[in-house]
Amino acid sequence: AQTVTQSQPEMSVQEAETVTLSCTYDTSESNYYLFWYKQPPSRQMILVIRQEAYKQQNATENRFSVNFQKAAKSFSLKISDSQLGDTAMYFCAFILDDFGNEKLTFGTGTRLTIIP
Amino acid sequence: GAGVSQSPSNKVTEKGKDVELRCDPISGHTALYWYRQSLGQGLEFLIYFQGNSAPDKSGLPSDRFSAERTGGSVSTLTIQRTQQEDSAVYLCASRERWRTGELFFGEGSRLTVL
Numbered sequence: 001a002q003t004v005t006q007s008q009p010e011m012s013v014q015e016a017e018t019v020t021l022s023c024t025y026d027t028s029e030s031n032y033y034l035f036w037y038k039q040p041p042s043r044q045m046i047l048v049i050r051q052e053a054y055k056q057q058n059a060t061e062n063r064f065s066v067n068f069q070k071a072a073k074s075f076s077l078k079i080s081d082s083q084l085g086d087t088a089m090y091f092c093a094f095i096l097d098d099f100g101n102e103k104l105t106f107g108t109g110t111r112l113t114i115i116p
Numbered sequence: 117g118a119g120v121s122q123s124p125s126n127k128v129t130e131k132g133k134d135v136e137l138r139c140d141p142i143s144g145h146t147a148l149y150w151y152r153q154s155l156g157q158g159l160e161f162l163i164y165f166q167g168n169s170a171p172d173k174s175g176l177p178s179d180r181f182s183a184e185r186t187g188g189s190v191s192t193l194t195i196q197r198t199q200q201e202d203s204a205v206y207l208c209a210s211r212e213r214w215r216t217g218e219l220f221f222g223e224g225s226r227l228t229v230l
Contacts, residue, residue, distance in 0.1 A: 033217045045207070045221040091158065095217040102147060103172050104217050108158035 002027045004094050006107035013082055014115050020067075021077045021110045023092030031097035034068065034075045037106070039089040048090070051075065053097070079112075087114045118142075120222035122208050128228045129198055137193040137225045141210030148191050149209045149219060150183060159207065165191060198229045 003026045013019040025034070036048040051059045051068050058066050063083075067076045079086055092107040121140040129135050141148050150162040161175040165185040176182070180199075185191040195202055205226050209219035 035217050037219075042223075043205070044223050045209070045219075047218055047220075050218065093217065097216065100171065102164060102166065102216065103161055103174075104149065104219060105161065106151075106159040 002029075002032075002094050002096070002105050004092050004105050004107035006092055006110050008110045009108070010111045010113070012113040012115055015082060015084060017082055018078060018080050019082055019112065021079075021090050021092075021112065023075045023077070023107055025073050025075065025092070025094050027073070027094070027096070029096055029098075033095050033097060034066075035093040035095075035104075036064070036066070036077045037091045037093055038086075039091065039109075040085075040087070045091070049077070082114050084114050084116060086112065088112060120208055120210055120220055122206075122222035122225050124225055125223065126226045126228075128230065130230050131200060132197055134194065134196045135198055135227060137195075137206050137208075137227070139191045139193070139208030139210075139222060141189065141191070141208070142220055143189075144212065145210035145220070146188065146213040147211045148185060149211075150191070150193050151207045151209070152177075152204045153207055153224070154204045162193070162206075195227075198227075200229050203227055203229045 005024045032053045034051045038048045039045045049061045063080045065078050089109045091109045095104045123138045149164040151159040163173050163183050167188050180196045183193045205224040207224045209221040211219050
């Protein structure tokens with residue numbers, strides 16, 4: 001079974017600074033996808049960024065980028081120029097690239113607070 | 117509607133009663149997921165549907181939990197004989213067939229069992 005581990009339950013950073021959230025995962029498969037989801041205090045989860053395991057290039061979405069280290073099974077999220085609206089729970093998630101197994105597994109989350 | 121709609125948004129019930137939670141996915145989304153989130157915790161997978169079929173029911177905590185999906189659209193999660201440990205936010209999500217892992221979530225149904 002695949003597992004996702006987020007070892008930082010809480011983090012805080014000053015507005016405009018850069019912060020990195022950690023995620024590791026465990027799988028014996030080679031084809032999969034990784035994601036970061038954000039859950040603001042309003043509760044609704046939204047997708048932040050996606051990474052295909054077969055791609056060596058790290059994904060980037062505006063101020064959000066990832067550092068994907070496949071051999072180390074590490075998938076960290078970097079938020080640059082952090083803003084107050086980035087305050088949220090962040091979840092790392094994993095899914096196999098397998099038509100018959102489409103279960104998305106989440107980590108336990110990191111609560112990020114941006115300090116004005 | 118434009119997004120995933122869940123109802124009720126809040127439900128308070130007494131221990132032992134049955135509850136039904138409804139999810140209306142985004143039109144055209146073939147896959148539908150149910151997760152449970154306890155206070156301040158991560159997301160616990162319950163079940164997912166591809167069309168009306170549920171290939172993976174492995175996350176349902178007990179036989180008191182069941183789910184169905186009809187017409188490839190609306191899904192209902194039913195909890196029978198509710199227990200206090202069932203108190204949580206139940207999240208529904210849907211996605212397009214070929215967008216692996218890219219889930220669109222509803223706002224959830226908060227269940228409180230007294």
